[in-house]
Amino acid sequence: MFNLDRWLEIFDTLLRHKLRTALTALSVAWGILMLVILLGAGTGLQKRVEYNFRDDAVNSIWMSPGRTSKPFEGHAIGRDIRFTNEDYDYIKNHIDGVEYITGRYNLWNNLVVTYGTKKSSFDVRSSHPDHKYLENTIMLRGRFLNDLDLEERRKVAAIGLPVAKFLFGDEEPMGKWIHINGIAYQVVGMFEDSGGEGEMRKIYVPIATAQMAYGAGERIHQLMFTVGNASVDESKRIENEVRDLLAKRHHFSPDDKRALRLRNNVENFREVSTIFDGIRLFVWIVGFMTIVAGIVGVSNIMLIAVKERTREIGIRKAMGATPGEIVGQIVQEAVFITAVAGYMGLLAGVVLLELVSRYVPENDFIRDPQVDMRVAVSATVLLVLAGALAGFFPAWRAARVDPVVALRDE
Template sequence: MFDGFQEILYTLRQNKLRTALTAFGVFWGIFMLILLLGAGRGMQNGIYSDFGSDVMDFIVVYTGTTSVAHNGRGVGRYIELTKDDIKSIQQKVPGVRFISAENNRGGISLVYEKKTGSFGVHGVPDDYFKIKESIPFNFGRKVNLLDNDQQRKITVIGTAVSERLFGKDVDPVGKNIRVNGVVMKVVGVFYDKGDRGRDSERIYIPQTTFQKLFGTSDKVGSIWLRPLEGVDGFKLEESVIQLLKQRHQVSPEDRRAIRSFNMAEPAKMVNGLFIAINGFIWFVGLGTLMAGIVGVSNIMIITVKERTREIGIRKALGATPTGIVSTLLMESILVTAIAGYAGLALGVGLLELISFALRSAGANLPFFQSPEVDFKVAITAIILLVVTGALAGLMPALKAARIMPIEAMRAD
């Protein structure tokens, strides 16, 4: 084994320029593949960040005015959702994992000592944060069941609100603020990057507290839902809309009275887009890589031709075909593995350097964030490289194993 390795190194040293050029072709192929995959992941991270802190399967149902007359009712009737609608959905529509109401008022005055601000106030039950489960809380906690049952005067505030009233990097939990003139205790601070961070310019209070503060009774501004795993969100959305139209005497053809937004729709479009982009990246990257592998195969063919006499002598002295094939294959694998690993290491290192530079500069590019390569992808690339390297040297090696000693001695 050691003697064979020494022989391979000797052969490579005898053809330094040829070996270097062949290795560079493989190195460049894997290097470009890693860079392209990292850039694709950076674009994917950037676009997904624009979706905010929300999960990718929620559905929001909201209302407007009727645009089609129905059952003797005219056009322009405003539809108001109620808590009874939520109960009806829970009873009659299967496949709902979580459901929550939401009420909101914009431009509400918030006061802390001498600092004031105008922000949106949202009244929600505790189930609301099971739907928006991806929102990170920097300090404190979320609204819970007891807050709603006891109509507690508490609030969780966005980071933009916290910075406006308390200053940056200050923990406001436990402090009191005035919400529309009512004293409420801050129990949590969240950051919602939705709408480019503007969703952090709001506060949440218990739904029952909101109803008492603004006199909304059992009225609901919008209904949020998440389907059970495996349930088709689009069919669930259709069933909910159909039920609400029946309850509120709305024409089935009316598209303005009861409307909805399904996060699965844009998520599906983006996922399809990135499947196509990743397919194109792999196509280009593997094409570049295969050019290097073809170079390895060509060099091995030349090597076999140059060493025809030597191979014939070795066979005459008792060398087995397996020994000759393994030596040539090891030469091919060694060149591709070392060059490929170097390309992989440099590509990953460059991506990490770019990611570090973006974080250090505080750059917030709208469609490019945190370029990276998945570990499984890197391992797949290395395995693919070794296999193709072996295949590149296999045909020349098999040809060498079939050389007859007498023919080899006649070779020029």
């Protein structure tokens, strides 16, 4: 199939018709470039939003108590609701579908934490062991809190990476004792968090220990749990059961949105996912249209090019070219130019996206835009095929035209 002479003839023809070649190449390269940018922007947008959800488990439900805003069972409004360990036990034991559950008792923000001569203030949270599943906590060393820590009210702490770096430097933190507002805790684990720096500048201690040490009694500030891979409806069902349970225990109206502030991430994530399905569809439609526009452009130019070459075709035929040779040459030209131009467009698009993801600072719109190579390559192949077809039909027709007509003197 490789015919050097044919290729030389093609290069020659392409080089001698620079404008025509450039226009065809441009319309192909531009189409592919646009498609790559579009797909890249779509992924970037999606990644940015997924990044917003990176911190907390997407299948979690978060609750904090508030103040009643509706009178209920003879109680006046404006009553503070408080969670207790009993609420935790009730939800854990009585609600179907609750996977991991934890309470949180927040110590004062920015407690003074010291180790040796190092001293700084960090957030200290107290929680149940399951907390690590809620916050996507990744253990680097040691362990997170466990049930025994709570049972024995041990003074142990899991510290974030930046905390460890600050307090210990190169020293081994495991087993060392740090002081949190004067109370000594032994470091049992070091973690990082996909939620970023802020979520890592934290210290976790057992909730039972904190309640005892800081005189909180049975109090819990926040309750949160995951629901496994429950559907949105399933999560709503669990949400309602928990709400009813808490309403009954604390005597507030289940309709009272202010008495219990509740966030259902399953539902939120689904909403965002729906938006993203929409955006993806939109990107695909626009991308498809771009490709169609590219195909139309290429076909148009091929059509004109072949028309312009009617005379040339007539001459070549009179000189003994068979229709097959003429069609073959034109199609080969079309495929060659669309393939090269398509590749260029692809390359330009990928390089552009790479530059954007490398040099554009972190922002709220886009994150790490990338394009699915398979899609981009398929689009290029599609354009090349379109170019071939667009070249084939007019060439076929032109090759069928009697040379007499083609050579007729105007």
